[in-house]
Amino acid sequence: MSEIFDTRPFPFDRNAFPDDLGAVVMKTILDGELPVLQVVHTADNRWALGDGLHDPNQPDVCEVAHIWHVLEQDPSIQQLSALPIGYQADREAVGTPWVVLKFEWSEEDS
Numbered sequence: 001m002s003e004i005f006d007t008r009p010f011p012f013d014r015n016a017f018p019d020d021l022g023a024v025v026m027k028t029i030l031d032g033e034l035p036v037l038q039v040v041h042t043a044d045n046r047w048a049l050g051d052g053l054h055d056p057n058q059p060d061v062c063e064v065a066h067i068w069h070v071l072e073q074d075p076s077i078q079q080l081s082a083l084p085i086g087y088q089a090d091r092e093a094v095g096t097p098w099v100v101l102k103f104e105w106s107e108e109d110s
Contacts, residue, residue: 004066007045010085017081023047023067026056030065032073039080040088040103049077052090 004022012018028034028051037052049070050056071077080089080098088103 002066004064006064010045012081015082016078017067017071019066019068021047021067022064023049023070024056024062025049025065025067025070026051026054026062028054028061029070029073030063035094036070036074036077037092038088038090039077039083039098041083041085042103043086045085 003020005018005020006022008018008021024047026034026049029036029049034051034053036049038048038050040048040050042048047067048056048062049067054061056062067077074094076094083089083100086103087100089098089100091098
């Protein structure tokens, strides 16, 4: 297994996710059950990918993985490599436009 980093200098070279970048990813995405419908670039320069349906804060629903695992399944995620720190992108389904919003932790998450 190659080394994984939870943060990398941002913005990324060539507007592409670095191969060694890690992200918190819902297992439903890694297993190929559901697509990525939410991408979060947190205020501390970390990344999280959600399926938009399940609560990512529940026990045992997420794991850290290289972001390239997700890019292999859905290369369209690459377009979000320039998502600013502190923002999130959401979409209704694969192929629909991403909607970018300022990311804020909900009170339930804190």
